[in-house]
Amino acid sequence: MNQISRKIxxxxxxxxxxxxxxxxxxxxxxxxxxxxKTSQEVRAYPPSLFVTNPRWENxxxxxxxxxxxxxxxxxxxxxxxxxxLELTTAILAGYAYAKVPFPGKNFFFLITLMCLMxxxxxxxxxxxxxxxxxxxxxxxxxxxxxxxxxAFSIFLMRQTFMAVPDDYVDAAKIxxxxxxxxxxxxxxxxxxxxxxxxxxxxxxxxxxxxxxPLVMTTSEKVRTLPLGVAMAKPVxxxxxxxLIMAAGMLLVIPVLVVFGxxxxxxxxxxxxxxxx
Numbered sequence: 001m002n003q004i005s006r007k008i009x010x011x012x013x014x015x016x017x018x019x020x021x022x023x024x025x026x027x028x029x030x031x032x033x034x035x036x037k038t039s040q041e042v043r044a045y046p047p048s049l050f051v052t053n054p055r056w057e058n059x060x061x062x063x064x065x066x067x068x069x070x071x072x073x074x075x076x077x078x079x080x081x082x083x084x085l086e087l088t089t090a091i092l093a094g095y096a097y098a099k100v101p102f103p104g105k106n107f108f109f110l111i112t113l114m115c116l117m118x119x120x121x122x123x124x125x126x127x128x129x130x131x132x133x134x135x136x137x138x139x140x141x142x143x144x145x146x147x148x149x150x151a152f153s154i155f156l157m158r159q160t161f162m163a164v165p166d167d168y169v170d171a172a173k174i175x176x177x178x179x180x181x182x183x184x185x186x187x188x189x190x191x192x193x194x195x196x197x198x199x200x201x202x203x204x205x206x207x208x209x210x211x212x213p214l215v216m217t218t219s220e221k222v223r224t225l226p227l228g229v230a231m232a233k234p235v236x237x238x239x240x241x242x243l244i245m246a247a248g249m250l251l252v253i254p255v256l257v258v259f260g261x262x263x264x265x266x267x268x269x270x271x272x273x274x275x276x
Contacts, residue, residue: 028252035245037057041240058246065243066222068250077252078224079206086202087195087201093149094157095183099169107167109158115151115230124215131216143224144214147206153198160189160194200262225251261265 034042036054045097062068096102097109127146128137136142164187172182213227223231229247 008090009072031245031248033254034242035249039240039242055242058242059249062084062243062250067224068228068233069147070220071223071225072250072254074140074222075207078140081140081144082147082206083202084142085197086150086153087113087199090157090198091183091188092193093154094161094187095179095187096160097154097172098161098164099166099187112151112154114230116155116225121211124212130155138218138222140222142212143222146212149217153202156194156198157191160191172202180195199209200259203258203262207255 030049033049033051035058036056037052038055040050064143072275093112097105097112131142131146136145168186168190169182172186177185208226209224209228210226211223213224217223217227220228228252
């Protein structure tokens with residue numbers, strides 16, 4: 001009887017996982033299918049879950065409707081620079097909080113944690129005023145500098161570095177390594193899983209950022225892809241949802257590509273950490 005109950009429980013769990021997976025994947029599938037339909041097929045009732053004649057020209061139409069190449073390059077530039085700066089500051093600050101004794105360390109770490117409790121929507125007013133006074137509005141600096149450091153990233157790296165035994169650090173210093181050498185040669189290789197996960201989360205968060213570019217940009221020269229997609233959406237009596245979904249796919253495809261490469265690296269990193 002217990003064996004039958006376990007089999008039923010496992011079957012129900014698998015069914016629940018399958019339903020959750022379908023619920024998560026279906027909106028993305030619907031976006032892909034809709035982006036390949038015609039306007040008549042989109043408005044057809046009942047709606048079809050499949051597309052018989054994919055219209056790839058929808059993507060060409062959307063790409064030519066606005067300066068998406070500029071938006072794409074702006075997003076790549078802004079996201080890449082933020083990612084480099086955020087990981088650098090998180091690794092350095094995390095190591096300082098975890099391994100370096102200095103006066104007021106606990107107090108400053110508490111201040112860092114308090115930053116996690118303040119929504120960015122509340123901070124943007126003083127930041128906007130400050131950036132406006134120095135003439136950074138509608139520049140790449142306004143999109144990058146406020147995100148050069150992140151409290152959650154620092155907290156995550158601090159917790160990761162605290163799990164590394166101090167013996168490794170002491171042995172490296174005995175061999176004559178300085179602080180940067182200890183970080184680069186000891187701490188970073190032993191924290192690859194956390195750094196990889198943090199980099200992926202940071203990329204997705206800043207690539208999809210909409211609110212900050214909206215309030216910090218006034219022209220198309222520094223406008224990022226999420227904002228460009230939203231601004232380019234036509235306002236008509238009958239919305240061309242097939243083109244709107246195609247524009248959304250232009251925003252999603254780079255994330256899927258990056259996640260595909262990062263997923264392999266994450267699996268290798270965690271496997272290496274487990275074997276080690």
